[in-house]
Amino acid sequence: MKLLVTGGAGYIGGVVVRLLVDAGHDVTVLDDLSTGHADAVPAGVALHQISVHEVASVLTPDAGFDGVLHFAAKIAAGESVQFPERHYYTNVVGSLALLDAVRAAKVPRLVFSSTAAVYGNPQEVPITEDAVKAPTNPYGWTKLSVDAAIGAECTAHGLGAVSLRYFNVAGAYLPESGAPLGERHDPETHLIPIALDVAAGKRDKLQLFGDDYPTADGTCVRDYIHVADLAAAHLLALDAIEPGRHRVYNLGNGNGFSNQQVVEVVRAVTGHPVPVEMAARRPGDPAELVASSARAASELGWVPERPDLHTIVADAWTFYRSRA
Numbered sequence: 001m002k003l004l005v006t007g008g009a010g011y012i013g014g015v016v017v018r019l020l021v022d023a024g025h026d027v028t029v030l031d032d033l034s035t036g037h038a039d040a041v042p043a044g045v046a047l048h049q050i051s052v053h054e055v056a057s058v059l060t061p062d063a064g065f066d067g068v069l070h071f072a073a074k075i076a077a078g079e080s081v082q083f084p085e086r087h088y089y090t091n092v093v094g095s096l097a098l099l100d101a102v103r104a105a106k107v108p109r110l111v112f113s114s115t116a117a118v119y120g121n122p123q124e125v126p127i128t129e130d131a132v133k134a135p136t137n138p139y140g141w142t143k144l145s146v147d148a149a150i151g152a153e154c155t156a157h158g159l160g161a162v163s164l165r166y167f168n169v170a171g172a173y174l175p176e177s178g179a180p181l182g183e184r185h186d187p188e189t190h191l192i193p194i195a196l197d198v199a200a201g202k203r204d205k206l207q208l209f210g211d212d213y214p215t216a217d218g219t220c221v222r223d224y225i226h227v228a229d230l231a232a233a234h235l236l237a238l239d240a241i242e243p244g245r246h247r248v249y250n251l252g253n254g255n256g257f258s259n260q261q262v263v264e265v266v267r268a269v270t271g272h273p274v275p276v277e278m279a280a281r282r283p284g285d286p287a288e289l290v291a292s293s294a295r296a297a298s299e300l301g302w303v304p305e306r307p308d309l310h311t312i313v314a315d316a317w318t319f320y321r322s323r324a
């Protein structure tokens with residue numbers, strides 16, 4: 001298929017691009033490189049360095065795209081509380097521009113990067129796709145809005161789409177040949193890469209944001225999914241798309257780890273101390289996000305191959321050291 005990947009120079013999009021190329025697809029990347037890296041885009045893949053708001057200049061009716069995978073977004077939930085306008089402009093206005101271009105060009109397939117953040121504080125864990133949606137931060141609201149817009153687009157205009165609701169993506173893609181791909185955000189906001197910075201001595205300590213949540217040790221609980229497993233689901237989703245239908249899948253391992261437990265795993269994997277300082281809660285954080293991915297397993301045949309958090313952190317650490 002001829003595929004457009006927005007955000008294809010980013011952490012997750014970069015891995016998906018690699019898998020799509022390996023599977024024989026003809027891939028074009030659109031990325032403004034605001035948080036992505038041009039060197040994540042493989043040789044031979046065209047990179048259009050423009051904003052998703054300008055997508056119609058690439059996704060023209062005669063370009064012949066068979067599908068779009070839409071990763072481009074602002075991703076940090078904490079930032080979205082401080083600067084909601086950035087998240088609404090990129091995630092909502094940008095996605096609406098994409099839907100306009102998809103409709104005008106009659107592109108039949110769309111895969112969208114949604115998030116666990118649409119659920120907010122769940123009434124039950126693990127969280128199924130039908131659970132109440134009550135985001136606790138603007139980021140989650142932007143993604144929920146786009147999920148709704150995509151669903152309406154499918155009903156009204158026959159688009160076939162899948163929203164993949166990722167839980168916390170971590171680890172690195174370490175192929176037998178070719179460059180490894182991992183998280184390279186600057187500034188970094190995610191727990192595991194920051195903890196690796198501390199283990200490597202690049203930061204003095206890790207601040208843990210809140211120890212008074214209603215969880216076993218008081219710190220937030222998250223479900224970590226390996227980026228290679230997550231990326232594989234996108235190829236399954238592309239194949240499952242049907243005209244006029246919007247399907248939604250959670251992608252996680254179904255295992256919750258508290259922030260304290262994550263730090264323990266980072267200490268064990270790296271063999272280095274990770275000094276921790278308790279700090280105030282980060283506004284907008286839900287207490288616990290743990291996925292039920294039963295629907296992705298049964299309908300897509302998705303089976304994560306690297307579910308163990310030690311493996312996930314070890315791969316992130318291998319990538320980290322490859323760049324040191």
Ligand SMILES: NC(=O)c1ccc[n+]([C@@H]2O[C@H](COP(=O)([O-])OP(=O)(O)OC[C@H]3O[C@@H](n4cnc5c(N)ncnc54)[C@H](O)[C@@H]3O)[C@@H](O)[C@H]2O)c1
Pocket residue numbers: 006007008009010011012013030031032033034035036037050051052053070071072073074075090094113114115116165166167168169170
């Ligand atoms: N990382 C996670 O744990 C996680 C979890 C749930 C959902 N997601 C979603 O997955 C997607 C990818 O996340 P990621 O972790 O790879 O983040 P990332 O920041 O590494 O990738 C985002 C990419 O989009 C590009 N981009 C941002 N704004 C753009 C714009 N206006 N126009 C064009 N390109 C733009 C960036 O340059 C970057 O390459 C996002 O939609 C995010 O919301 C991520």
Ligand SMILES: O=c1ccn([C@@H]2O[C@H](COP(=O)(O)OP(=O)(O)O[C@H]3O[C@H](CO)[C@@H](O)[C@H](O)[C@H]3O)[C@@H](O)[C@H]2O)c(=O)[nH]1
Pocket residue numbers: 075076077078115116117166167168169189190191192194206207208209210220221222259282285289
């Ligand atoms: O220096 C840090 C960084 C993070 N945390 C905590 O670690 C947990 C995880 O935070 P983070 O790694 O920033 O991920 P999330 O805020 O859970 O969000 C990620 O995972 C979501 C899905 O669950 C995605 O939607 C988001 O895009 C993605 O950034 C939270 O309790 C944070 O408060 C700390 O205590 N100290």
